[in-house]
Amino acid sequence: MSTTLQPASTATEQFALRQRSPVQRVQHLLHSYPAISPFLVLVISFIVFSTINPRFASANSLSLVVQQVAVIGALAVGQTLIILTAGIDLSVGAITILSMMVAAKLAEGAGLPGVLAVAVGIILGIGAGLFNGALVTRIKLPPFIVTLGTLSVFTAIGLLYSRGQSVQSSDLPSLLNWTGESFRIGQFRITTGVVLVAALYVVVGFALANTAWGRHVYAVGDDKEAARLAGIRVDRVLLSVYTVAGAIYGLTAWILIGRAGAASPNAITDANLESITAVVIGGTSLFGGRGALLGTLLGALIVGFFRSGLSLAGVDDQYRVLAVGLLVILAVAVDQWIRKVKA
Amino acid sequence: MTTPVLSARGMVKTFGRVVGLDGVDLDLYPGEVLAIIGDNGAGKSTLIKCLTGALVPDTGQMFIDGQPVHFKRPQDALDAGIETVYQTLAVAPALDIASNLYLGRERRRPGFLGSALRMIDKKGMRRDAGKALADLGIGTLQNMAQPVETLSGGQRQAISVARAATFGSKIIVLDEPTAALGVKESNQVLKMIREVRSRGLPVILISHNMPHVFEVADRIHIQRLGRCAGVVTPQTHTMSEAVAIMTGATTLADTPGH
Numbered sequence: 280m281s282t283t284l285q286p287a288s289t290a291t292e293q294f295a296l297r298q299r300s301p302v303q304r305v306q307h308l309l310h311s312y313p314a315i316s317p318f319l320v321l322v323i324s325f326i327v328f329s330t331i332n333p334r335f336a337s338a339n340s341l342s343l344v345v346q347q348v349a350v351i352g353a354l355a356v357g358q359t360l361i362i363l364t365a366g367i368d369l370s371v372g373a374i375t376i377l378s379m380m381v382a383a384k385l386a387e388g389a390g391l392p393g394v395l396a397v398a399v400g401i402i403l404g405i406g407a408g409l410f411n412g413a414l415v416t417r418i419k420l421p422p423f424i425v426t427l428g429t430l431s432v433f434t435a436i437g438l439l440y441s442r443g444q445s446v447q448s449s450d451l452p453s454l455l456n457w458t459g460e461s462f463r464i465g466q467f468r469i470t471t472g473v474v475l476v477a478a479l480y481v482v483v484g485f486a487l488a489n490t491a492w493g494r495h496v497y498a499v500g501d502d503k504e505a506a507r508l509a510g511i512r513v514d515r516v517l518l519s520v521y522t523v524a525g526a527i528y529g530l531t532a533w534i535l536i537g538r539a540g541a542a543s544p545n546a547i548t549d550a551n552l553e554s555i556t557a558v559v560i561g562g563t564s565l566f567g568g569r570g571a572l573l574g575t576l577l578g579a580l581i582v583g584f585f586r587s588g589l590s591l592a593g594v595d596d597q598y599r600v601l602a603v604g605l606l607v608i609l610a611v612a613v614d615q616w617i618r619k620v621k622a
Numbered sequence: 623m624t625t626p627v628l629s630a631r632g633m634v635k636t637f638g639r640v641v642g643l644d645g646v647d648l649d650l651y652p653g654e655v656l657a658i659i660g661d662n663g664a665g666k667s668t669l670i671k672c673l674t675g676a677l678v679p680d681t682g683q684m685f686i687d688g689q690p691v692h693f694k695r696p697q698d699a700l701d702a703g704i705e706t707v708y709q710t711l712a713v714a715p716a717l718d719i720a721s722n723l724y725l726g727r728e729r730r731r732p733g734f735l736g737s738a739l740r741m742i743d744k745k746g747m748r749r750d751a752g753k754a755l756a757d758l759g760i761g762t763l764q765n766m767a768q769p770v771e772t773l774s775g776g777q778r779q780a781i782s783v784a785r786a787a788t789f790g791s792k793i794i795v796l797d798e799p800t801a802a803l804g805v806k807e808s809n810q811v812l813k814m815i816r817e818v819r820s821r822g823l824p825v826i827l828i829s830h831n832m833p834h835v836f837e838v839a840d841r842i843h844i845q846r847l848g849r850c851a852g853v854v855t856p857q858t859h860t861m862s863e864a865v866a867i868m869t870g871a872t873t874l875a876d877t878p879g880h
Contacts, residue, residue, distance in 0.1 A: 489739075489742060491740070491742055492740075498717060498721075498725055501716045502712075505710075507696060508676060508706070510697040512695075568714065
C-alpha cells in the first residue's frame with residue numbers, strides 16, 4: 280500500500296483493489312460457492328475409482344449408487360434445513376422409522392388403503408417435526424438436546440407400536456411398494472423413489488434459493504438477533520423448518536419401504552450420522568447460515584461413491600468408514616477457514 | 623405546538639432489580655433531529671429499544687401522531703414506520719448486501735413467478751440497493767452480491783443506515799451510528815442524517831460524541847440514571863453544560879440557558 284499523502288478515498292480504494300494472493304482467491308471463491316469443494320471431491324473420486332475398476336463407471340453400478348444414496352439423500356434435505364438454522368436433528372432416523380412402521384402396520388393385510396397409509400406417514404412426520412420445533416422455539420431448549428430426547432422417544436414408540444416386527448412388502452398395498460419400482464433410461468435403471476428424491480431436491484432447493492422464506496432460514500441461522508431486529512419472526516421460521524423437515528422424513532419413510540422391500544424397525548440405524556455426514560461433506564456449516572442444498576446432494580453422492588468404489592476396488596468396507604470420517608474432518612476444517620474470509 | 627410524531631410517557635423498564643428506565647417522557651416533533659445523550663447505563667439504549675419494540679416496557683404509554691400504540695416485537699415498530707439502526711449492527715454477515723438491505727421485506731418478482739412460485743426479485747433488489755446506497759453518497763460499494771462479512775465496519779453501518787432510510791416512513795432511530803467509525807465515515811453518516819431530515823423524516827440519534835450531537839441535533843434529550851435530566855438545544859446550552867447535566871455536575875435549572 281502506498282504511503283504518500285493522498286486523499287483518503289484513493290488510499291482506501293487502492294487498499295480494496297490490492298492484489299489478492301492465490302490462496303486468498305481460492306478462499307473467496309469457496310466463500311461464494313461452498314459447493315465447489317464437494318464437487319471437486321466427487322469428480323476426483325469418480326476418476327480415481329473408475330480408473331481402479333472400470334466397472335465403477337458402468338450404468339449398472341452408478342444406478343445402484345444412486346438407489347443406495349436416495350434414502351439418506353432425502354433425509355439429508357431435512358437435515359440441511361435444520362443445520363442451516365444452526366440446529367441439528369438427531370431424531371431423523373427415529374421419525375422415519377416411526378412414520379414407516381405406523382403406515383405399514385395400518386396398511387398391513389389390506390387394512391388401510393395405500394394413499395391413506397402414505398398420508399398418515401407424512402402427517403406423523405409433520406407432527407413429530409412440529410413437536411421438535413415446539414420444544415426448540417417455545418421451551419427454548421437446544422436442538423441437540425431436544426432431538427437427542429425425541430430420538431429415544433420416537434424410536435421407542437415405533438418399536439412398541441410395531442412390537443418390533445417387520446412388515447413384508449407382500450403384505451402391503453402396491454402403492455407403498457411403488458417407490459421401489461424401476462424403469463430404464465438408456466442403460467440406467469431408475470426407481471420412482473429416486474425420482475421423488477430428485478423432485479424433493481428441486482423443490483426445497485428452489486425454496487431456499489429463491490423465496491423470502493429461504494432467505495429467512497439463512498438469516499436466522501446466520502445471526503438470530505439480527506434477523507429478529509430486521510422484523511423476521513424467528514420462532515415461526517424455526518417452527519416451519521422443523522415441520523418441513525418432519526414432512527420430508529415422513530415422505531422418506533415411503534421411499535424407504537420401496538428401497539428395502541419391507542418395513543423393518545431396524546432399518547437405517549445410522550441415518551442420523553449419515554445424514555449429518557452428507558450435509559457436512561456438502562459444505563454446509565454446522566454453525567448455520569452458510570451452505571447450499573446442492574452441496575448436500577454432492578455430499579450424499581460422495582459417500583455413495585466411496586462405498587461402491589472401494590468395494591469394487593476389493594478393499595475392506597472399514598476403509599470407507601475411515602475415508603468418510605477423514606472427509607468430515609476435512610470439510611469442517613475447510614468451513615472454518617472459509618469463515619475467516621476478509622475483504 | 624404541533625402534535626409530536628412520537629411521544630412516550632412514563633416509560634419504566636426493569637431488569638430484575640436493575641432499573642433501566644425510571645419513568646421517562648420523550649417527544650419527537652416532525653422533521654427534527656432529536657439527540658439522546660447520557661452516560662453509560664443512563665438508559666439510552668433501553669429507551670430506544672422500548673421505542674422500537676426490541677424490548678417491551680413494564681409500564682408507560684406511547685403515541686404515534688397522537689394515537690396510542692403498543693409494540694410487542696420489532697416487527698410492530700417496523701410496521702408503524704419506525705426504522706432502527708442498532709449499535710450492534712444488526713446485519714446477517716453471511717448474506718449479501720442486497721439481501722441484508724431487504725431482509726424481512728423481500729420483494730417478489732412480478733407475474734406468475736412471484737405470485738405462485740413466490741420467487742424473489744434478486745436482480746431488482748440488487749439494482750435498487752445500489753441506488754439506495756448511491757443516494758446516500760456511498761459509492762465505494764459496487765457489488766451488491768458481496769457478503770456483508772467481507773465489508774468494513776463503516777460499510778456495514780452504511781448498509782444499516784441505507785436500510786433505515788429506504789424503508790423508514792415515519793421515524794429513523796440511530797443508536798451510536800458513529801461509534802465505530804473513522805472521521806471520514808462519521809462525516810458521511812452525519813451527512814446521511816441531514817439528508818434524511820431534509821426528506822422530512824424525524825431522526826432520533828443516540829450518541830456519545832458531543833461534537834457530532836451538537837452538529838446535527840435540533841434538540842437534545844439528556845438521560846441520567848434512568849430518567850430524563852432535561853431537554854436542551856444547541857442554541858441555549860453549550861457542550862460543557864450538556865455534559866455537566868449528563869454527569870450530574872449541575873442540573874437543568876441551574877444552567878444559564880434555561
